[in-house]
Amino acid sequence: MNHADLVVVGRALRLLGEHGERLTHDTPESVLHEIRADLQRALALLADSVSTARPTTRCPEHPTGPVDKSARDLCLLCETRRRAAPPPAEDEDECAPPAAREVRVQSRYGIREERPQPQERWVPEMWNGRTWQLCGTPRRDKTEAELFIAAQRRLPRAATAYRLVHAFTDHVVARTWGSPVAAQPTTGPRAF
Structure with a gap:
């Protein structure tokens, strides 16, 4: 309408x-x-x-499609597709190694594996007159980091310049008390 x-x-x-x-x-x-x-x-x-016909099913994909009373969404087309799908093979799950059979829960920080996944961060930095220095927590989202810098620029004692550094690492960074050293990942499994 x-x-x-x-x-x-x-x-x-x-x-x-x-x-x-x-x-x-x-x-x-x-x-x-x-x-x-x-x-x-x-x-x-x-x-x-009213430009369309009255919905006959509860299916968002086929609202005016044919009706199947036994289907949970009353859609005959979707129920036919569900019935035609091959059932999962039970013997494949038993042959898989135990690590592949365990259920992994998606987390904000990802899943710890043999080799770490690359990390992408947006690091806000400010100019202190001589060098660029870190002025906030590195963030995973670029827009969030830009909003942080915009808020820093509105402060009464704002720095003369700010920048965002795109830090993309595919290695493990070990923290030391001298200068930071990048430890390359090993080829075998790591012990934690």
Whole structure:
């Protein structure tokens, strides 16, 4: 329904509401015929503005598709697709190694594996007059880091310059007390 249809149907329904407020037990028959004509006009406008058929299923993909009463969403097309899918083979799960059979839960920090996944960070830095220095926590989201820098620039003692450094690492960084050293991942399994 476009905006013009919405305005016309709304106006017709408001007119019917006004008729309903004025309706009493001694309303003349001429007014009742006028209400009937307005009601028929509102129904015709509503029927013209509805562009699709009434949904017959609860399926968002096929709302007007064929009906299967035994399907959970009443959609025959989706139920046929579900029935045609091959069942999972039970013997494949038993042959798989125990690590592959265990259920892994998706976490914000990912899954620890034999080799770590590359890390992507956005590091906010500020210019202190001589060098660039870290001015906040490295973030995973670029827009969040940009919002942090925008907030830093609004402070009364803001630095003269800020920058975002895109840090993409595919190695493990070991923290030391001198200068940071990057330890390359080993080829075999790591002990923790």
